[in-house]
Amino acid sequence: MRKARAILPLALLGLLGAPAHADDGRDLGRETLAAGDGWAAAAGGTTGGAAADDAHVFTVTDRAGLVRALDGGSATPKIIRIAGTIDANTDDDGDRLDCADYAADGYTKRAYLAAYDPRTWGAARPSGPLEDARKASAARQAERIELAVGSHTTFVGLGDDAVLKGASLRIADADNVIVRNLELRDAYDCFPVWQPNTGGLGDWKAAYDNIWLRGASHVWIDHVTISDKGHPDEREPTHFGRTYLRHDGLLDITNASDLVTVSWSRFADHDKAILIGNGDAATADRGRLRVTLHHNEFDTVVQRAPRVRFGRVHLYNNRYVVPGDAHDYRYSIGVGTESAVYAENNAFTAPGHIEAADLVKSWNGTALHQSGTLFNGFPVDLLALNNAYNSGSERDLTGDVGWTPVLHGPVDSAAAADRAVARGAGAGRIR
Numbered sequence: 001m002r003k004a005r006a007i008l009p010l011a012l013l014g015l016l017g018a019p020a021h022a023d024d025g026r027d028l029g030r031e032t033l034a035a036g037d038g039w040a041a042a043a044g045g046t047t048g049g050a051a052a053d054d055a056h057v058f059t060v061t062d063r064a065g066l067v068r069a070l071d072g073g074s075a076t077p078k079i080i081r082i083a084g085t086i087d088a089n090t091d092d093d094g095d096r097l098d099c100a101d102y103a104a105d106g107y108t109k110r111a112y113l114a115a116y117d118p119r120t121w122g123a124a125r126p127s128g129p130l131e132d133a134r135k136a137s138a139a140r141q142a143e144r145i146e147l148a149v150g151s152h153t154t155f156v157g158l159g160d161d162a163v164l165k166g167a168s169l170r171i172a173d174a175d176n177v178i179v180r181n182l183e184l185r186d187a188y189d190c191f192p193v194w195q196p197n198t199g200g201l202g203d204w205k206a207a208y209d210n211i212w213l214r215g216a217s218h219v220w221i222d223h224v225t226i227s228d229k230g231h232p233d234e235r236e237p238t239h240f241g242r243t244y245l246r247h248d249g250l251l252d253i254t255n256a257s258d259l260v261t262v263s264w265s266r267f268a269d270h271d272k273a274i275l276i277g278n279g280d281a282a283t284a285d286r287g288r289l290r291v292t293l294h295h296n297e298f299d300t301v302v303q304r305a306p307r308v309r310f311g312r313v314h315l316y317n318n319r320y321v322v323p324g325d326a327h328d329y330r331y332s333i334g335v336g337t338e339s340a341v342y343a344e345n346n347a348f349t350a351p352g353h354i355e356a357a358d359l360v361k362s363w364n365g366t367a368l369h370q371s372g373t374l375f376n377g378f379p380v381d382l383l384a385l386n387n388a389y390n391s392g393s394e395r396d397l398t399g400d401v402g403w404t405p406v407l408h409g410p411v412d413s414a415a416a417a418d419r420a421v422a423r424g425a426g427a428g429r430i431r
Helices: 011-018 063-073 107-113 130-143 381-387 414-424
Strands: 056-060 078-080 086-089 145-146 155-159 163-165 168-172 175-185 195-198 200-205 211-214 216-229 251-254 257-265 266-272 273-276 291-294 297-303 312-316 318-323 333-335 338-346 346-349 360-363 367-371 373-375 378-380
Touching: 063 078, 063 086, 063 145, 107 130, 130 145, 130 168, 130 195, 168 175, 211 216, 257 338, 318 414, 333 338, 346 414, 360 414, 367 381, 373 414
Parallel strands: 056 078, 078 155, 086 163, 145 168, 155 175, 163 175, 168 211, 175 216, 211 251, 216 257, 216 266, 251 273, 257 291, 266 297, 291 312, 297 318, 312 338, 318 346, 333 360, 338 367, 346 373
Antiparallel strands: 195 200, 373 378
């Protein structure tokens, strides 16, 4: 049987319709970020591909069509509408690829584990033929699943069930990008690398974030759902005394990215959710990494919700559902080097063994404004609790962050936001 076309003709766009819950005639692909809606509204705002001509409005149904629409990350204004589920781990004919299909030069997981077992290999980084084979195998997978997104692009899911599976969207050195109404799941790394360290055994490192902003600016991410759905790391085996991790971050904002708004989105069932700033020595990030996170849900996220270095981050009206024992919760808000986090009216729900003082961790950072925080329905002062209960290994925090947000919508009470986000955050819920 002949396969369906990956890019549908423009004449059929109307038959597919606008995303669920949209008003008649509403075209989410042409919508732009509202004035004042977070940092991405600064310096001219964020319009994505709204100016695209009809020839650059695509409805795609498989990976091959998506790759053609992306056009190698070109800066031509474009609107890309995702219909149904697109699996990045497929060949050019649309047939499913698994890890064995990517393996090169004799790589097998069993051989890799045998070669680099710390009991015989020691604490050196893996090297030699099997590590070279792992790299070659990883490069084959990366060629399939890393998708370059260029400037002036809008991604939007059609209906309430648009899914991009197994992909890593790379928004690198691009300006003016919108991603809306889309579920991104399971950016699964077939070939994680073993990284020994001098203070212990080491850790497994996976390669792919579902969305990675690298040197990007003016980016609006709205009503997306991002998770490891299908392959949670908690089900992975243990090798060399560490969980064999298959996933990295859900959303990383690094390498001097700037002017980003993330709104009404859901981050779920994952270890490291959002990293803002990738290194304490990345001083080129100073003055950048300005990010607004509002009306998002962090459900069963172990850490990095977010972790911040250098950036000025406005964190308001977000909903946190802290995981229980099985997920080994670490913290939610990470205050890192030279960061300035302004957190207001966020709501946290946690199991009994988690205390409010556990919600914030200082990673060589000192600046956290917090106000209006609810913890299991009761008001708390995260700053005072952190300073009162820190173990001496962390630095005391100060409420003077050196700036006050001016780009934002109405800031609701934490209780009202908690209810609204539970109802409205995530893909398929745009009203």
